[in-house]
Amino acid sequence: MEKKYTGGRAARFFKKNLYYMIIIVATLAIGLAVVLSLTLGRKPALPADSIPSDLVNTKPAEMLAPVDAAFTVAKLFADDRLIWSETLRLFETHQGIDIQAPAGTAVVAALDGTVVRVANVPLEGYVVEIRHSDSLKTVYKSLGSDILVTEGQTVARGARIGSVADTMTYEIAEGPHLHFEVVEAGALKDPGLYIAAYK
Ligand SMILES: [Zn+2]
Numbered sequence: 001m002e003k004k005y006t007g008g009r010a011a012r013f014f015k016k017n018l019y020y021m022i023i024i025v026a027t028l029a030i031g032l033a034v035v036l037s038l039t040l041g042r043k044p045a046l047p048a049d050s051i052p053s054d055l056v057n058t059k060p061a062e063m064l065a066p067v068d069a070a071f072t073v074a075k076l077f078a079d080d081r082l083i084w085s086e087t088l089r090l091f092e093t094h095q096g097i098d099i100q101a102p103a104g105t106a107v108v109a110a111l112d113g114t115v116v117r118v119a120n121v122p123l124e125g126y127v128v129e130i131r132h133s134d135s136l137k138t139v140y141k142s143l144g145s146d147i148l149v150t151e152g153q154t155v156a157r158g159a160r161i162g163s164v165a166d167t168m169t170y171e172i173a174e175g176p177h178l179h180f181e182v183v184e185a186g187a188l189k190d191p192g193l194y195i196a197a198y199k
Contacts, residue, residue: 063110064158066140067178069197071101074174076198077190086173095188096139096181097198103144103176105164109155110138110180110195118151124179125167130155135186141179142168 075083075098082091109130116137117129126143144165149155166176182189192199 063194065195065197066107066110066180067099067101071099074098074100087171096179097191098177098179100177101164103165106160107162107178109159109161112157115149115151115153123170128161137183139181
């Protein structure tokens with residue numbers, strides 16, 4: 001006995017308009033994909049290697065990377081979470097950023113300013129502090145002994161102040177690096193807020 005198609009109205013409608021429906025569904029899917037990619041994928045498309053080495057950020061002060069930005073950031077700023085210290089073998093906060101570079105690599109002033117401190121401090125090594133304004137200061141730790149500035153001296157943004165070394169015994173396991181801090185209004189701030197390379 002011949003079997004007759006006994007589907008209802010809806011089924012016949014679907015069968016008849018199948019191609020249109022596929023087109024509509026496909027169009028909606030593409031539209032959704034476009035919307036999602038626009039909303040979720042909104043990241044700067046700039047490849048990392050196209051960023052110039054003297055990369056600066058315009059907010060809130062145009063700081064220069066104190067060591068060529070191409071060098072590795074070994075440890076980021078972390079004041080609200082604990083990160084591992086290889087030297088101390090424990091988790092702790094980190095109030096600056098560490099940039100690893102070969103010993104002797106130039107360290108430069110992040111901004112114009114006045115050198116307010118040059119010292120050799122136990123655990124921190126050779127340290128230079130530069131005041132840029134009443135409220136803004138940068139601190140350079142783990143420098144070599146070959147410091148090129150003296151207290152009271154004015155320095156220009158980008159002027160060499162010393163060299164990368166491993167004098168900061170508190171972080172000695174990281175090898176030669178610069179420990180860099182930004183102090184604004186008396187508080188240690190994330191250098192990534194001032195230098196895009198360290199975000
Ligand atoms: Zn550090």
